[in-house]
Amino acid sequence: MNFRAEIRAGEVEAFGKLFDDFGRSVYxxxxxxxxxxxxxxxxxxxxxxxxxxxxxxxxxxxxSLRPWLLGIATNVARNTTRTSRRHAAMVARLPAPIDQADFSDEVAGRLDDAQQLAAIRGALGRLRRPEQEVFALCVWAGLDYATAADALGIPIGTVRSRLSRARKKLSNALSNQLPAEPEPPDQSGQVLGDCGSTAVRPSQEIPR
Incomplete structure:
Protein backbone atom coordinates (compact mmCIF):
# COMPACT_ATOMS: atom_id res chain seq x y z
CA MET A 1 0.00 0.00 0.00
CA ASN A 2 1.52 3.33 -1.07
CA PHE A 3 1.53 6.50 1.02
CA ARG A 4 -1.53 8.02 -0.65
CA ALA A 5 -3.46 4.78 -0.16
CA GLU A 6 -2.47 4.76 3.52
CA ILE A 7 -3.75 8.32 3.95
CA ARG A 8 -7.00 7.45 2.15
CA ALA A 9 -7.40 4.42 4.42
CA GLY A 10 -7.02 6.58 7.53
CA GLU A 11 -3.71 5.16 8.71
CA VAL A 12 -2.83 7.30 11.73
CA GLU A 13 0.94 6.84 11.36
CA ALA A 14 0.79 7.86 7.72
CA PHE A 15 -1.21 10.96 8.59
CA GLY A 16 1.32 11.80 11.28
CA LYS A 17 4.07 11.60 8.68
CA LEU A 18 2.01 13.88 6.44
CA PHE A 19 1.96 16.46 9.23
CA ASP A 20 5.68 16.05 9.90
CA ASP A 21 6.49 16.49 6.22
CA PHE A 22 4.26 19.48 5.45
CA GLY A 23 3.15 21.07 8.72
CA ARG A 24 5.73 23.85 8.52
CA SER A 25 4.99 24.48 4.86
CA VAL A 26 1.28 24.82 5.62
CA TYR A 27 2.03 27.10 8.56
CA SER A 64 3.47 15.15 -3.34
CA LEU A 65 0.35 15.92 -1.29
CA ARG A 66 1.71 19.38 -0.50
CA PRO A 67 -0.31 21.19 -3.22
CA TRP A 68 -3.49 19.50 -1.96
CA LEU A 69 -2.77 20.66 1.60
CA LEU A 70 -1.95 24.20 0.48
CA GLY A 71 -5.22 24.35 -1.43
CA ILE A 72 -7.10 23.36 1.72
CA ALA A 73 -5.08 25.88 3.76
CA THR A 74 -5.97 28.63 1.29
CA ASN A 75 -9.68 27.95 1.73
CA VAL A 76 -9.34 27.70 5.51
CA ALA A 77 -7.41 30.98 5.67
CA ARG A 78 -10.07 32.67 3.54
CA ASN A 79 -12.84 31.53 5.86
CA THR A 80 -10.83 32.28 9.00
CA THR A 81 -10.13 35.82 7.80
CA ARG A 82 -13.82 36.46 7.21
CA THR A 83 -14.65 35.15 10.68
CA SER A 84 -11.91 37.27 12.25
CA ARG A 85 -13.24 40.39 10.56
CA ARG A 86 -16.74 39.75 11.85
CA HIS A 87 -15.38 39.11 15.32
CA ALA A 88 -13.24 42.26 15.23
CA ALA A 89 -16.24 44.32 14.16
CA MET A 90 -18.28 42.90 17.03
CA VAL A 91 -15.50 43.54 19.58
CA ALA A 92 -15.10 47.10 18.31
CA ARG A 93 -18.70 47.79 19.34
CA LEU A 94 -18.09 46.62 22.92
CA PRO A 95 -16.96 48.97 25.74
CA ALA A 96 -13.19 48.90 26.21
CA PRO A 97 -12.07 47.00 29.36
CA ILE A 98 -10.50 49.04 32.14
CA ASP A 99 -7.29 47.03 32.28
CA GLN A 100 -5.53 46.00 29.10
CA ALA A 101 -2.95 43.22 29.23
CA ASP A 102 0.49 44.19 27.99
CA PHE A 103 1.74 41.70 25.41
CA SER A 104 4.79 43.72 24.40
CA ASP A 105 7.30 41.23 25.83
CA GLU A 106 5.59 38.33 24.09
CA VAL A 107 5.64 39.90 20.66
CA ALA A 108 9.03 41.64 20.91
CA GLY A 109 10.93 38.56 19.81
CA ARG A 110 8.76 38.24 16.74
CA LEU A 111 8.94 41.82 15.52
CA ASP A 112 12.10 41.38 13.48
CA ASP A 113 10.63 38.50 11.50
CA ALA A 114 7.34 40.30 11.00
CA GLN A 115 9.09 43.48 9.86
CA GLN A 116 10.89 41.55 7.13
CA LEU A 117 7.52 41.00 5.51
CA ALA A 118 5.91 44.29 6.51
CA ALA A 119 6.40 46.10 3.22
CA ILE A 120 5.32 43.09 1.16
CA ARG A 121 2.36 42.40 3.45
CA GLY A 122 1.25 45.99 3.04
CA ALA A 123 1.42 45.72 -0.73
CA LEU A 124 -0.26 42.31 -0.71
CA GLY A 125 -3.06 43.70 1.42
CA ARG A 126 -4.02 45.98 -1.43
CA LEU A 127 -4.41 43.08 -3.83
CA ARG A 128 -7.74 41.36 -4.37
CA ARG A 129 -8.01 38.21 -2.28
CA PRO A 130 -7.84 35.84 -5.32
CA GLU A 131 -4.66 37.58 -6.45
CA GLN A 132 -3.12 37.20 -2.99
CA GLU A 133 -3.88 33.48 -2.99
CA VAL A 134 -2.37 32.85 -6.41
CA PHE A 135 0.73 34.90 -5.57
CA ALA A 136 1.23 33.00 -2.30
CA LEU A 137 0.88 29.61 -3.98
CA CYS A 138 2.97 30.31 -7.07
CA VAL A 139 5.68 32.66 -5.84
CA TRP A 140 6.08 31.76 -2.18
CA ALA A 141 4.91 28.15 -2.04
CA GLY A 142 6.57 27.20 -5.32
CA LEU A 143 3.65 25.69 -7.22
CA ASP A 144 3.53 25.82 -11.01
CA TYR A 145 0.48 27.08 -12.92
CA ALA A 146 -1.18 23.70 -13.30
CA THR A 147 -0.64 22.63 -9.69
CA ALA A 148 -1.85 25.96 -8.32
CA ALA A 149 -4.92 25.77 -10.55
CA ASP A 150 -5.66 22.28 -9.26
CA ALA A 151 -5.14 23.35 -5.64
CA LEU A 152 -7.58 26.26 -6.03
CA GLY A 153 -10.01 24.51 -8.34
CA ILE A 154 -9.73 27.16 -11.06
CA PRO A 155 -8.54 27.15 -14.71
CA ILE A 156 -4.84 27.56 -15.49
CA GLY A 157 -5.62 30.68 -17.49
CA THR A 158 -7.17 32.26 -14.41
CA VAL A 159 -4.02 31.53 -12.41
CA ARG A 160 -1.89 33.14 -15.12
CA SER A 161 -4.00 36.30 -15.35
CA ARG A 162 -4.31 36.72 -11.56
CA LEU A 163 -0.59 36.24 -11.04
CA SER A 164 0.23 38.69 -13.82
CA ARG A 165 -2.03 41.34 -12.28
CA ALA A 166 -0.61 40.65 -8.80
CA ARG A 167 2.99 41.04 -9.99
CA LYS A 168 2.25 44.32 -11.76
CA LYS A 169 0.43 45.77 -8.74
CA LEU A 170 3.14 44.63 -6.32
CA SER A 171 5.89 45.98 -8.54
CA ASN A 172 4.23 49.38 -8.63
CA ALA A 173 3.47 49.39 -4.90
CA LEU A 174 6.90 48.23 -3.76
CA SER A 175 8.76 50.59 -6.07
CA ASN A 176 7.14 53.41 -4.11
CA GLN A 177 7.81 51.88 -0.68
CA LEU A 178 11.21 50.23 -0.86
CA PRO A 179 14.62 51.71 -1.70
CA ALA A 180 16.27 50.48 -4.85
CA GLU A 181 18.53 47.48 -4.36
CA PRO A 182 21.64 46.60 -6.40
CA GLU A 183 21.26 43.86 -8.97
CA PRO A 184 22.49 40.50 -7.58
CA PRO A 185 25.36 38.95 -9.60
CA ASP A 186 24.62 35.91 -11.74
CA GLN A 187 21.04 35.44 -10.48
CA SER A 188 22.29 35.11 -6.87
CA GLY A 189 19.44 35.67 -4.43
CA GLN A 190 16.82 34.75 -7.01
CA VAL A 191 14.98 31.58 -7.82
CA LEU A 192 13.19 30.47 -10.92
CA GLY A 193 9.64 31.75 -10.62
CA ASP A 194 7.43 28.85 -9.75
CA CYS A 195 5.01 29.85 -12.46
CA GLY A 196 7.62 30.14 -15.16
CA SER A 197 9.49 33.37 -14.35
CA THR A 198 12.00 34.80 -11.90
CA ALA A 199 10.61 35.91 -8.53
CA VAL A 200 12.18 37.14 -5.34
CA ARG A 201 11.70 34.66 -2.51
CA PRO A 202 12.49 34.92 1.21
CA SER A 203 15.85 33.34 2.07
CA GLN A 204 14.26 30.97 4.58
CA GLU A 205 10.94 29.78 5.82
CA ILE A 206 9.22 31.93 8.45
CA PRO A 207 10.26 30.57 11.87
CA ARG A 208 7.54 29.22 14.10
Missing part, protein backbone atom coordinates in the same frame (compact mmCIF):
# COMPACT_ATOMS: atom_id res chain seq x y z
CA UNK A 28 4.23 29.41 6.50
CA UNK A 29 1.65 29.57 3.72
CA UNK A 30 -1.03 30.43 6.28
CA UNK A 31 1.13 33.15 7.83
CA UNK A 32 1.81 34.70 4.44
CA UNK A 33 -1.91 34.83 3.73
CA UNK A 34 -3.02 36.09 7.14
CA UNK A 35 -0.01 38.04 8.43
CA UNK A 36 -0.75 36.82 11.95
CA UNK A 37 1.18 34.19 13.92
CA UNK A 38 -1.73 33.02 16.04
CA UNK A 39 -4.13 32.86 13.12
CA UNK A 40 -1.57 30.89 11.10
CA UNK A 41 -1.42 28.31 13.91
CA UNK A 42 -5.21 27.99 13.82
CA UNK A 43 -5.24 27.68 10.05
CA UNK A 44 -2.59 24.96 10.15
CA UNK A 45 -4.57 22.94 12.71
CA UNK A 46 -7.83 23.35 10.82
CA UNK A 47 -6.13 22.44 7.56
CA UNK A 48 -5.05 19.04 8.83
CA UNK A 49 -8.43 18.43 10.43
CA UNK A 50 -10.05 19.19 7.08
CA UNK A 51 -7.49 17.03 5.28
CA UNK A 52 -8.42 14.11 7.54
CA UNK A 53 -12.10 14.67 6.75
CA UNK A 54 -11.42 14.83 3.02
CA UNK A 55 -8.83 12.03 2.87
CA UNK A 56 -11.09 9.72 0.84
CA UNK A 57 -11.05 12.25 -2.01
CA UNK A 58 -7.28 12.02 -2.48
CA UNK A 59 -6.31 10.90 -5.96
CA UNK A 60 -4.67 7.46 -5.58
CA UNK A 61 -2.13 8.44 -8.24
CA UNK A 62 0.19 11.40 -7.91
CA UNK A 63 3.28 12.70 -6.24
Missing amino acids: NHAFRLTGNWSTAEDVMSLTFLEAWRLRAKIDPEGE
Whole structure:
Protein backbone atom coordinates (compact mmCIF):
# COMPACT_ATOMS: atom_id res chain seq x y z
CA MET A 1 0.00 0.00 0.00
CA ASN A 2 1.52 3.33 -1.07
CA PHE A 3 1.53 6.50 1.02
CA ARG A 4 -1.53 8.02 -0.65
CA ALA A 5 -3.46 4.78 -0.16
CA GLU A 6 -2.47 4.76 3.52
CA ILE A 7 -3.75 8.32 3.95
CA ARG A 8 -7.00 7.45 2.15
CA ALA A 9 -7.40 4.42 4.42
CA GLY A 10 -7.02 6.58 7.53
CA GLU A 11 -3.71 5.16 8.71
CA VAL A 12 -2.83 7.30 11.73
CA GLU A 13 0.94 6.84 11.36
CA ALA A 14 0.79 7.86 7.72
CA PHE A 15 -1.21 10.96 8.59
CA GLY A 16 1.32 11.80 11.28
CA LYS A 17 4.07 11.60 8.68
CA LEU A 18 2.01 13.88 6.44
CA PHE A 19 1.96 16.46 9.23
CA ASP A 20 5.68 16.05 9.90
CA ASP A 21 6.49 16.49 6.22
CA PHE A 22 4.26 19.48 5.45
CA GLY A 23 3.15 21.07 8.72
CA ARG A 24 5.73 23.85 8.52
CA SER A 25 4.99 24.48 4.86
CA VAL A 26 1.28 24.82 5.62
CA TYR A 27 2.03 27.10 8.56
CA ASN A 28 4.23 29.41 6.50
CA HIS A 29 1.65 29.57 3.72
CA ALA A 30 -1.03 30.43 6.28
CA PHE A 31 1.13 33.15 7.83
CA ARG A 32 1.81 34.70 4.44
CA LEU A 33 -1.91 34.83 3.73
CA THR A 34 -3.02 36.09 7.14
CA GLY A 35 -0.01 38.04 8.43
CA ASN A 36 -0.75 36.82 11.95
CA TRP A 37 1.18 34.19 13.92
CA SER A 38 -1.73 33.02 16.04
CA THR A 39 -4.13 32.86 13.12
CA ALA A 40 -1.57 30.89 11.10
CA GLU A 41 -1.42 28.31 13.91
CA ASP A 42 -5.21 27.99 13.82
CA VAL A 43 -5.24 27.68 10.05
CA MET A 44 -2.59 24.96 10.15
CA SER A 45 -4.57 22.94 12.71
CA LEU A 46 -7.83 23.35 10.82
CA THR A 47 -6.13 22.44 7.56
CA PHE A 48 -5.05 19.04 8.83
CA LEU A 49 -8.43 18.43 10.43
CA GLU A 50 -10.05 19.19 7.08
CA ALA A 51 -7.49 17.03 5.28
CA TRP A 52 -8.42 14.11 7.54
CA ARG A 53 -12.10 14.67 6.75
CA LEU A 54 -11.42 14.83 3.02
CA ARG A 55 -8.83 12.03 2.87
CA ALA A 56 -11.09 9.72 0.84
CA LYS A 57 -11.05 12.25 -2.01
CA ILE A 58 -7.28 12.02 -2.48
CA ASP A 59 -6.31 10.90 -5.96
CA PRO A 60 -4.67 7.46 -5.58
CA GLU A 61 -2.13 8.44 -8.24
CA GLY A 62 0.19 11.40 -7.91
CA GLU A 63 3.28 12.70 -6.24
CA SER A 64 3.47 15.15 -3.34
CA LEU A 65 0.35 15.92 -1.29
CA ARG A 66 1.71 19.38 -0.50
CA PRO A 67 -0.31 21.19 -3.22
CA TRP A 68 -3.49 19.50 -1.96
CA LEU A 69 -2.77 20.66 1.60
CA LEU A 70 -1.95 24.20 0.48
CA GLY A 71 -5.22 24.35 -1.43
CA ILE A 72 -7.10 23.36 1.72
CA ALA A 73 -5.08 25.88 3.76
CA THR A 74 -5.97 28.63 1.29
CA ASN A 75 -9.68 27.95 1.73
CA VAL A 76 -9.34 27.70 5.51
CA ALA A 77 -7.41 30.98 5.67
CA ARG A 78 -10.07 32.67 3.54
CA ASN A 79 -12.84 31.53 5.86
CA THR A 80 -10.83 32.28 9.00
CA THR A 81 -10.13 35.82 7.80
CA ARG A 82 -13.82 36.46 7.21
CA THR A 83 -14.65 35.15 10.68
CA SER A 84 -11.91 37.27 12.25
CA ARG A 85 -13.24 40.39 10.56
CA ARG A 86 -16.74 39.75 11.85
CA HIS A 87 -15.38 39.11 15.32
CA ALA A 88 -13.24 42.26 15.23
CA ALA A 89 -16.24 44.32 14.16
CA MET A 90 -18.28 42.90 17.03
CA VAL A 91 -15.50 43.54 19.58
CA ALA A 92 -15.10 47.10 18.31
CA ARG A 93 -18.70 47.79 19.34
CA LEU A 94 -18.09 46.62 22.92
CA PRO A 95 -16.96 48.97 25.74
CA ALA A 96 -13.19 48.90 26.21
CA PRO A 97 -12.07 47.00 29.36
CA ILE A 98 -10.50 49.04 32.14
CA ASP A 99 -7.29 47.03 32.28
CA GLN A 100 -5.53 46.00 29.10
CA ALA A 101 -2.95 43.22 29.23
CA ASP A 102 0.49 44.19 27.99
CA PHE A 103 1.74 41.70 25.41
CA SER A 104 4.79 43.72 24.40
CA ASP A 105 7.30 41.23 25.83
CA GLU A 106 5.59 38.33 24.09
CA VAL A 107 5.64 39.90 20.66
CA ALA A 108 9.03 41.64 20.91
CA GLY A 109 10.93 38.56 19.81
CA ARG A 110 8.76 38.24 16.74
CA LEU A 111 8.94 41.82 15.52
CA ASP A 112 12.10 41.38 13.48
CA ASP A 113 10.63 38.50 11.50
CA ALA A 114 7.34 40.30 11.00
CA GLN A 115 9.09 43.48 9.86
CA GLN A 116 10.89 41.55 7.13
CA LEU A 117 7.52 41.00 5.51
CA ALA A 118 5.91 44.29 6.51
CA ALA A 119 6.40 46.10 3.22
CA ILE A 120 5.32 43.09 1.16
CA ARG A 121 2.36 42.40 3.45
CA GLY A 122 1.25 45.99 3.04
CA ALA A 123 1.42 45.72 -0.73
CA LEU A 124 -0.26 42.31 -0.71
CA GLY A 125 -3.06 43.70 1.42
CA ARG A 126 -4.02 45.98 -1.43
CA LEU A 127 -4.41 43.08 -3.83
CA ARG A 128 -7.74 41.36 -4.37
CA ARG A 129 -8.01 38.21 -2.28
CA PRO A 130 -7.84 35.84 -5.32
CA GLU A 131 -4.66 37.58 -6.45
CA GLN A 132 -3.12 37.20 -2.99
CA GLU A 133 -3.88 33.48 -2.99
CA VAL A 134 -2.37 32.85 -6.41
CA PHE A 135 0.73 34.90 -5.57
CA ALA A 136 1.23 33.00 -2.30
CA LEU A 137 0.88 29.61 -3.98
CA CYS A 138 2.97 30.31 -7.07
CA VAL A 139 5.68 32.66 -5.84
CA TRP A 140 6.08 31.76 -2.18
CA ALA A 141 4.91 28.15 -2.04
CA GLY A 142 6.57 27.20 -5.32
CA LEU A 143 3.65 25.69 -7.22
CA ASP A 144 3.53 25.82 -11.01
CA TYR A 145 0.48 27.08 -12.92
CA ALA A 146 -1.18 23.70 -13.30
CA THR A 147 -0.64 22.63 -9.69
CA ALA A 148 -1.85 25.96 -8.32
CA ALA A 149 -4.92 25.77 -10.55
CA ASP A 150 -5.66 22.28 -9.26
CA ALA A 151 -5.14 23.35 -5.64
CA LEU A 152 -7.58 26.26 -6.03
CA GLY A 153 -10.01 24.51 -8.34
CA ILE A 154 -9.73 27.16 -11.06
CA PRO A 155 -8.54 27.15 -14.71
CA ILE A 156 -4.84 27.56 -15.49
CA GLY A 157 -5.62 30.68 -17.49
CA THR A 158 -7.17 32.26 -14.41
CA VAL A 159 -4.02 31.53 -12.41
CA ARG A 160 -1.89 33.14 -15.12
CA SER A 161 -4.00 36.30 -15.35
CA ARG A 162 -4.31 36.72 -11.56
CA LEU A 163 -0.59 36.24 -11.04
CA SER A 164 0.23 38.69 -13.82
CA ARG A 165 -2.03 41.34 -12.28
CA ALA A 166 -0.61 40.65 -8.80
CA ARG A 167 2.99 41.04 -9.99
CA LYS A 168 2.25 44.32 -11.76
CA LYS A 169 0.43 45.77 -8.74
CA LEU A 170 3.14 44.63 -6.32
CA SER A 171 5.89 45.98 -8.54
CA ASN A 172 4.23 49.38 -8.63
CA ALA A 173 3.47 49.39 -4.90
CA LEU A 174 6.90 48.23 -3.76
CA SER A 175 8.76 50.59 -6.07
CA ASN A 176 7.14 53.41 -4.11
CA GLN A 177 7.81 51.88 -0.68
CA LEU A 178 11.21 50.23 -0.86
CA PRO A 179 14.62 51.71 -1.70
CA ALA A 180 16.27 50.48 -4.85
CA GLU A 181 18.53 47.48 -4.36
CA PRO A 182 21.64 46.60 -6.40
CA GLU A 183 21.26 43.86 -8.97
CA PRO A 184 22.49 40.50 -7.58
CA PRO A 185 25.36 38.95 -9.60
CA ASP A 186 24.62 35.91 -11.74
CA GLN A 187 21.04 35.44 -10.48
CA SER A 188 22.29 35.11 -6.87
CA GLY A 189 19.44 35.67 -4.43
CA GLN A 190 16.82 34.75 -7.01
CA VAL A 191 14.98 31.58 -7.82
CA LEU A 192 13.19 30.47 -10.92
CA GLY A 193 9.64 31.75 -10.62
CA ASP A 194 7.43 28.85 -9.75
CA CYS A 195 5.01 29.85 -12.46
CA GLY A 196 7.62 30.14 -15.16
CA SER A 197 9.49 33.37 -14.35
CA THR A 198 12.00 34.80 -11.90
CA ALA A 199 10.61 35.91 -8.53
CA VAL A 200 12.18 37.14 -5.34
CA ARG A 201 11.70 34.66 -2.51
CA PRO A 202 12.49 34.92 1.21
CA SER A 203 15.85 33.34 2.07
CA GLN A 204 14.26 30.97 4.58
CA GLU A 205 10.94 29.78 5.82
CA ILE A 206 9.22 31.93 8.45
CA PRO A 207 10.26 30.57 11.87
CA ARG A 208 7.54 29.22 14.10
